[in-house]
């Protein structure tokens with residue numbers, strides 16, 4: 001095991017349909033850290049995350065959480081430790097919002113029977129946190145894209161994972177909910193690994209960033225060190241001007257096409 005990191009991805013490669021999409025990627029996160037994964041379209045972010053949340057097995061390397069090889073755990077044990085908010089929202093049946101959120105408690109349930117009173121309380125509290133309490137009785141399939149995203153985030157929260165994997169968690173969300181979901185992910189306390197397209201959100205909400213380009217790590221470090229104009233030009237093909245927020249001093253980037 002590499003050091004005392006909570007999440008430790010060591011030399012992970014992922015292959016699909018005979019093609020290597022992720023090449024010996026290593027990354028780490030300390031307990032409670034929010035770590036961002038950024039990179040252009042098709043750079044392998046979702047593929048790497050799918051390997052971390054066990055939909056894909058690595059062709060090489062290991063993913064360890066608190067020292068345990070995640071791919072060696074039973075599905076149930078893994079589900080008590082890792083929750084994922086993904087881009088794949090397939091629901092074949094029209095469950096209510098309350099039912100969808102309650103599914104997050106399933107890995108913790110012992111024996112038969114429905115959700116306990118405590119489970120129900122946790123679900124209501126999570127829906128309140130994402131400001132979706134009023135949707136509890138609605139059918140999930142009829143929700144708007146942003147409402148679905150918030151409900152699935154609530155489901156991930158009630159799973160009470162050690163590791164929360166988020167693939168573009170701000171997709172479909174208006175600006176207020178974008179800021180809120182990332183703040184909630186941190187407040188909730190688990191270690192967070194999140195893919196983000198919005199580099200300003202990545203700058204403002206992540207302790208550390210990893211840049212993926214063509215399936216390989218191109219840079220890693222604190223946001224202010226990683227989000228430099230030269231790297232952004234090379235990896236994303238854009239001209240970036242770093243500025244400081246006039247009140248908070250936080251790093252913000254202004255973007256333009258490269259001349």
Ligand SMILES: Nc1ncnc2c1ncn2[C@@H]1O[C@H](COP(=O)(O)OP(=O)(O)OP(=O)(O)O)[C@@H](O)[C@H]1O
Nearest residue numbers: 016017019021039040041042043044045046047048
């Ligand atoms: N099942 C598959 N078979 C073959 N290639 C795939 C498969 N799934 C994804 N890919 C390819 O792997 C590469 C990485 O895809 P991935 O979805 O991981 O990128 P990403 O960085 O998440 O992109 P985006 O920012 O567009 O969401 C892409 O070129 C994609 O076309």
